[in-house]
Amino acid sequence: xxxxxxxxxxxxxxxxxxxxxxxxxxxxxxxxxxxxxxxxxxxxxxxxxxxxxxxxxxxxxxxxxxxxxxxxxxxxxxxxxxxxxxxxxxxxxxxxxxxxxxxxxxxxxxxxxxxxxxxxxxxxxxxxxxxxxxxxxxxxxxxxxxxxxxxxxxxxxxxxxxxxxxxx
Amino acid sequence: xxxxxxxxxxxxxxxxxxxxxxxxxxxxxxxxxxxxxxxxxxxxxxxxxxxxxxxxxxxxxxxxxxxxxxxxxxxxxxxxxxxxxxxxxxxxxxxxxxxxxxxxxxxxxxxxxxxxxxxxxxxxxxxxxxxxxxxxxxxxxxxxxxxxxxxxxxxxxxxxxxxxxxxx
Numbered sequence: 001x002x003x004x005x006x007x008x009x010x011x012x013x014x015x016x017x018x019x020x021x022x023x024x025x026x027x028x029x030x031x032x033x034x035x036x037x038x039x040x041x042x043x044x045x046x047x048x049x050x051x052x053x054x055x056x057x058x059x060x061x062x063x064x065x066x067x068x069x070x071x072x073x074x075x076x077x078x079x080x081x082x083x084x085x086x087x088x089x090x091x092x093x094x095x096x097x098x099x100x101x102x103x104x105x106x107x108x109x110x111x112x113x114x115x116x117x118x119x120x121x122x123x124x125x126x127x128x129x130x131x132x133x134x135x136x137x138x139x140x141x142x143x144x145x146x147x148x149x150x151x152x153x154x155x156x157x158x159x160x161x162x163x164x165x166x167x168x
Numbered sequence: 169x170x171x172x173x174x175x176x177x178x179x180x181x182x183x184x185x186x187x188x189x190x191x192x193x194x195x196x197x198x199x200x201x202x203x204x205x206x207x208x209x210x211x212x213x214x215x216x217x218x219x220x221x222x223x224x225x226x227x228x229x230x231x232x233x234x235x236x237x238x239x240x241x242x243x244x245x246x247x248x249x250x251x252x253x254x255x256x257x258x259x260x261x262x263x264x265x266x267x268x269x270x271x272x273x274x275x276x277x278x279x280x281x282x283x284x285x286x287x288x289x290x291x292x293x294x295x296x297x298x299x300x301x302x303x304x305x306x307x308x309x310x311x312x313x314x315x316x317x318x319x320x321x322x323x324x325x326x327x328x329x330x331x332x333x334x335x336x
Binding site: 040041042043044046047048049050051052056057058060086088090093095096098099100101102104105108129131132133134153154161162163165166167168 | 208211256
């Protein structure tokens with residue numbers, strides 16, 4: 001009886017700890033990739049405008065990715081490199097009608113390089129968090145097949161659409 | 169005679185030092201504003217696509233600007249804030265025809281907030297460096313009138329076209 005109480009108490013405690021850990025935290029992607037901390041502070045690698053999606057994107061990278069981009073060391077990108085594509089819905093600038101500017105935040109997409117761990121998907125792990133509430137994309141880990149359906153076109157560029165933008 | 173030799177030697181030395189200092193350095197703008205060091209490492213504040221200029225832009229800021237942007241403290245922006253607009257010529261993505269991506273680097277434009285120092289131009293100092301060789305824009309300090317001709321439209325937004333993009 002005491003044993004059962006202890007087990008129950010431990011279960012309750014376990015649940016409480018789990019809820020506390022989840023408080024305000026962003027859930028991992030269905031493939032287990034966690035939202036990289038501090039990605040909003042990463043440095044710029046590139047940019048794009050997708051007229052089909054009506055989205056403005058800025059591509060940023062962690063230190064490993066930025067160093068690789070600046071050194072031209074991207075064929076392949078080194079292990080540890082993470083690139084994030086931050087996407088906003090387009091909006092016409094209220095004071096400059098031929099300018100499109102960020103409207104609502106759409107999503108943050110990540111490619112995480114680990115040649116061994118992600119060997120089955122070209123050395124990259126993929127993850128996406130949607131909207132301001134950062135909902136992980138995908139019902140299960142198979143969502144990566146959607147990523148690969150497009151990224152296979154750039155297999156010869158280490159599966160990466162982004163070419164680092166030139167800087168002075 | 170020795171005095172003249174000494175003076176000549178000092179002049180030669182002075183010229184040599186000047187050339188050394190200028191080696192690789194970017195000249196100041198005609199109004200005296202120096203190219204901010206480290207701006208390529210600044211964090212993202214916004215983005216834009218200018219269909220009239222056929223340019224992709226990423227707006228980054230120094231720490232003071234990023235902190236102000238994230239805190240919504242931009243009416244007015246605080247003294248010390250510097251925003252940079254990095255612009256690239258658009259290029260159609262070779263593997264995604266509905267995506268525009270950075271081609272040649274076009275220019276880096278800066279707005280430097282100092283309400284007292286730049287009181288005559290709305291509290292902002294303006295500067296632009298063009299191309300990969302970062303040539304300062306403007307024949308003389310009056311180039312700022314060109315800046316103001318457009319920025320006056322956003323006088324009520326502290327002279328700033330950029331609204332910080334939303335982040336989760």
